[in-house]
Each structure stands twice: as structure tokens, then as C-alpha cells.
Amino acid sequence: MISGTAGQLQNGPASSGAALGRKLGYGLLYIILILVAVLQVLPLVWLLFFSLKNNQEVFNLPPFSLPMDPKWANYSKVWSAGNINVYFLNSVWVTVLATALTVILASLVTYAVTRMKWKGSSFVLGLFMVAMMIPVHSTLIPLFSVYNKIGLTDHPLSLIFSYVAFNMPITIMILLGFYYALPREVEEAAVIDGCSVNRMFAQIVFPMTSSVLATTAIINMIYNWNEFIFVNTFISSDIYKTLTVGVQNFIGQYTTDWGAIGATLMISILPILITFLFLSDKIVEGIAAGSVKG
Template identity: 80%
Template sequence: MMSGTAGQLKGGSVKTRSGAAGKIGYVVLYIILIAVAVFQLFPLVWLLFFSLKNNQEVFNLPPLSLPTHPHWENYKKVWSAGNIDVYFLNSVWITIVATVLTVVLGSLVTYAITRMKWKGSNLVLGLFMVAMMIPVHSTLIPLFSMFNKIHLIDHPLSLILSYVAFNMPITIMILLGFYYALPKEVEEAAVLDGCSVNQMFFRIVLPMTSSVLATTGIINMIYNWNEFIFVNTFISSDKFKTLTVGVQNFIGQYTTDWGAIGATLMISILPILIAFLFLSDRIVEGIAAGSVKG
């Protein structure tokens, strides 16, 4: 009896120690995560303070110091005098159009590769995957020459075509795993009911892939919204510029309005930050759903 009691006490002490170690581990993990979160938020806090300062405060005050008198007029200046309202609207509609086209075309390509039997499907998939390895900078001169010949330089269509082309490979790659896991029995039942290929895709497959479509849409939106190289290369008119290049309006030959630049950057960050905060769960859900091949 005494040996049994001793064993129970020993087992209880081991469980207590393991429980305490687990709690300590969780505390350490939370401390690390909080530290990482603070480190990630540091640039946003710095940019907010930066956008509310004038040039003297930017250079004379410590980076994280509050502005002596918050200059909210920086935001008013960039929105009206800085033409940022036009750049903002251009960023919105170009991002939406390019994202929708990429997601729809990527879905059609992925459906054809994974659900339909035809010669050359593996070759087509391989070409799209190889395209992911092509550096963007190496395509600027060929694209500029091509767009110049077809009169698309200084035209929004040059941006939309470029965004769709460069985002298609990553979109298809994300969609592949999800499409492979779709049950074929649903499509077979639809065929028996007289459903055509087009009806099957738009009425059955697309609704079933809504979560992964949301993931690809958000990823495309972030890339299109933040893109700078193509806009700076192909667009010269103010009426077609986006927010990423609009910030250059406040950089002069002899002076630079740093507060206005900070306000412009803050305006450009807020929409994508808000969208990510509300839709981050969909990103994780879509990536997890497409990570398993059935």
C-alpha cells in the first residue's frame, strides 16, 4: 500500500511539473509573439507620427516622438493639391479589374488542367510554373517595346495586362491543390443531370471554391495595390498614375515635403491594412484548404 501511495504521489508530482512547464512555455510563447507584433507595428507607428510633422520636426525631433503640433493639414494638402484623390481612384479600379481578371482566368486554367483530360495539360502547367522564375525587371524592356508598338504606353491597359500575366502563376499554384481535392462525384452527377461544362464551372465549381478564391483575390489585390515598377515605367500622365508613384510629386529638385510624403504613404497603406484585418481568416482558410491533395 505504501509503495502504491508513493507511486501515486510521484505521478501527481510529475503531472504538476509538466503542467507548470506547459504554462511557462505558453507565457514565453506569448511574450515572443507580443515582441514580434510590436516589432511589426513599429514602422506603422513611426509613419503615423512622421506624417503629422513638418520638415523641421522630422529632422530635429527623435523618430518616435510625438509632433509638437500635429499637422493634419498634410493629409488635406496631399488629397487636394497633391492630386492624390485621382491616384487613389486609379489604384482602386486598376487593382479591382486586374484582380478579378486574374482570379477568373486562373480558375478557368486550373479547372481545365485538373478536371479535363487533354494532351499538353502537363506542358501548359509546367510553362505557368516556369513563369514564376522570370524576374520582373528582366521583362521591362521587352514589355515596353511591345506596348509601344501597340500604342498602350501611358494607358491603364498596360498595367492590367502586366498584373494579370505576372499573377497568373501564383494564382494557379494556390488553386491547384484545392481543385485536385474536389470530389469528382459532384461533377459526374451534374453531367447526368444534363449540365454543360460552362454551367458546371460557373454554377458548381466556383461556389465550391469560394474560400480559395478569396485567398487568391486578397493576394492579388495586395500585389496590384503596392506595385511600383510597371506604373513608373509605362505611365507618364498624372491622370493614370497610382498611389505608389504619386508620392514622387512631393520630391523636388531643391526641397522635399517629408510630411506630405508620410501622409501619402499612410493613405496608401490604410485600405490594404483594413482589408487584411477583416479578411485574414479567409487567407489562412484558403491556403489550408488548398494545401492537401485528395
């Protein structure tokens, strides 16, 4: 009895000290995370204030100071007079179409490589993985030459083909772990019931991968929406330009409308920001699901 009481007295301070250490550790972690979150939000706050100022306020006031007279007209000006409405719609449909094609084609390739036995599957997968190491800038001249010969320069298809080609490797890499982890018993049962390969993929495998598909779709959307190099190289007509290139309309030889540029950047950020806020849990779920094999 005495020895048991002594043991409790010895364990009591140790356990309370460990609990206190855990609380301090969590408190320090939360403080660090809050500071990181604030640092992430500050550029958005600065851009919002920037978009509501005129040129004089941009250069004469501190960066995070509120504008003396908020210029909400900057948003209406860039939307109508600056053709941002056209650029915005171009960004939307090009991004959606390229993302959908990339996700579907990458799913087909990954299914064929991981779930079907055929000669050369490892070689094909290796080719896609090697493509990840090719710098984008090194392909601009060859791609421009090819598109020029087949009549796709200054055409939205040049953007869609380029986005799909360069996003396929990273999309396949994300899908690989999830497809390897799929139980083969489901496919075997479907084959016994007389299910064809095409039907098995469309009705069984493809729906089972919805979480990781959401992850790849969001990653593709962010890349396609923010892409600048291909648009600036292949597109010259205003009717096909996207938001990333359209911001240059407010940069003149002698004067630059900085408030309009800020408003354009704010408009371009909002769709991706809203999408990420609503679907961020899908990104974590998809990455976690694709990181475990077996």
C-alpha cells in the same frame, strides 16, 4: 492498494511538472508573439507621427516623438493639391479589375488542368510554373517595346495586362491543391443530370472554391496596390498614375515635403491594412484548405 497509491504519488509530481512546463512554454511563446506584433506595429506608428510633422520636426525631433503641432493639413494638401485623389481612384479601379481578371482566368486554367483530361495539360501547367522564375525587371524593355508598338504605353491597360500575366502563376499554384482535393462525385452527379462543363464550373465548382479564391484575391490586391515598377515604366501622364508613383510629386529638385510624403504613404497603406484586418481569417482558411490533397 499500496502499489496503486505509490503509483499515484509518483505520477503526481511528474504530471504537475509537465503542466508547469507547458504553461511556461506557452507564456514564453506569447511573450515572443507580443514582441513580434509590437515590432510590426512600430513602423505604422512612426509613419503616423511622421505624416503629422513639418520638415523641421522631421529632422530635429526623435523618430517616435509626438509632433508639437500636428499638421493634419498635410492630408488635405496631398488629397487636393497633390492629386492624390486621382491617384487613389486609379489605384482602386486598376487593382480591382486586375485582381478580378486574374482570379477568374486562373480558376479557368486550374479547372482545365486538374479536372479535365486533355493532351498537353501537364505541359501548360509547367509553362505557368516556369513563368514564376522569370524576373520582372528582365521583361521591362520587351514589354515596353510591345506596348509601344500596339499603342498601349501611357495607358492603364498596360498595367492590367502586366499584373494579370505576372500574378497568374502564383494564383494557379495556390488554387492547385484545392482543385485536386475537390470530390469528383459532385461533378459526376452534375453530368448525370445533364449539366454542361461551362455550367458545372460557373454554378458548382467556382462557388465551392470561395475560401481559396478569397485568399488569392487578397494576395493579388496587395501586390497590385503596392506595385511600382510597371507604373513608373509604362505610365507618364498624371491622369493614369497610381499612388505608389504619385508620392514622387512631393520630391523636388531643391526641397522635399516630407510630411506630405508621409501622409501619402499613410493614405496608401490604410485600404490594404483594413482589408487584411477584416479578411485575414480568409487567408488562413484558404491556404489551409489548399494545402491538403485527397
